[in-house]
Amino acid sequence: MxxxxxxxxxxxxxxxxxxxxxxxxxxxxxxxxxxxxxxxxxxxxxxxxxxxxxxxxxxxxxxxxxxxxxxxxxxxxxxxxxxxxxxxxxxxxxxxxxxxxxxxxxxxxxxxxxxxxxxxxxxxxxxxxxxxxxxxxxxxxxxxxxxxxxxxxxxxxxxxxGYYPKTEDIGFIDNSIVAEIIGYVSCSYHGFSESQITDPPDFDKKINFNNLGKSTAMHLNVGAYQVGYVEDYFSTNTYVGS
CATH class of the missing domain: 3.40.91 (Restriction Endonuclease)
Incomplete structure (x- = not known):
């Protein structure tokens, strides 16, 4: 190990x-x-x-x-x-x-x-x-x-x-799906997502515990309201990694 x-x-x-x-x-x-x-x-x-x-x-x-x-x-x-x-x-x-x-x-x-x-x-x-x-x-x-x-x-x-991953077990990571999701969100963005399934989490405790600044807190909260775009992507696309 x-x-x-x-x-x-x-x-x-x-x-x-x-x-x-x-x-x-x-x-x-x-x-x-x-x-x-x-x-x-x-x-x-x-x-x-x-x-x-x-x-x-x-x-x-x-x-x-x-x-x-x-x-x-x-x-x-x-x-x-x-x-x-x-x-x-x-x-x-x-x-x-x-x-x-x-x-x-x-x-x-x-x-x-x-x-x-x-x-x-x-x-x-x-x-x-x-x-x-x-x-x-x-x-x-x-x-x-x-x-x-x-x-x-x-x-x-x-x-x-339980099993723990070894270095030789980690193969090539295909980042194309990540790029595709980011592209979908960028093209679809028009403010807060209306298809948000659940309310965003309360980040206040984590923000205070980790001593994060106001700017970081703002990005986290705004980003949480855009999760619906990612959910939209997966609801209309099927991707199975090899």
Whole structure:
């Protein structure tokens, strides 16, 4: 991927992260981890006993992940710390007592939506690390998930965020249709179009947000009333690009 393609897929992932809560984010996390690490195993909840506080793990490395993805990650941090304490206690009591499983790394996967984690989360994890004598007991934030995602191969990235155009996929662009439309509008222009299908959009918010000048604002508003000429063109002409 080139720089622009990397920028586009990064933006696509950030949008997914911001829109994903609960199970949706858990699935996104597990999909990325599976593409990144072939040994990663997702744990499916089993009836009333759930997933035994383990959303996914890499058994050979002793790494275990539990996901927390609230709608509002900047809410009361006590809710997050209570959950991570309960998750790790439950994880150790079940998985730690299975002879074939070793727990050395615990990651509290927190969809912070790029806000960061409160100090209480870090100090609680540090305390739990000492309590259970773990090598690693840390929070895993959205930015770190992004880092893992950006290291995936192109197939993995496309599977997560959908197809993205490559340079070699963009062929010759035929501009003749654009010239034809501009010519039609120029010849037909006689003031505001009477065949306008919808009212023009309210540009005021965009104009203020982008700090556009009065001249630009005027051109936008006047142009919006001429969209009907373009609609007239397409209603009387059929064009199918090859």
């Amino acid at each position: 080139n720089v622009l393609q990397r920028l586009e897929v990064r933006k696509a992932l950030k949008l997914k992260i911001h829109e994903s809560n609960g199970t949706a984010f858990e699935n996104l996390f597990c999909d990325i981890m599976r593409f990144s690490e072939t040994e990663f195993k997702k744990v499916k909840p089993q009836g009333s006993i759930g997933d035994r506080k383990n959303d996914g793990f890499i058994p050979s490395q002793g790494k275990y992940y539990q996901v927390y993805a609230p709608e509002n990650p900047t809410g009361n941090p006590s809710a997050a710390t209570k959950k991570l304490e309960a998750d790790l206690d439950g994880l150790i009591s079940y998985w730690g007592n299975q002879h074939d499983y070793t727990i050395s790394h615990f990651y509290f996967v927190f969809n912070d939506k790029y806000h960061g984690a409160y100090p209480e989360i870090y100090t609680t994890l540090h305390s739990l690390k000492n309590k259970y004598d773990l090598q690693v007991c840390d929070v895993f934030l959205s930015s770190e998930l992004e880092d893992v995602f950006m290291e995936l191969d192109e197939d993995g990235i496309a599977s997560i965020c």
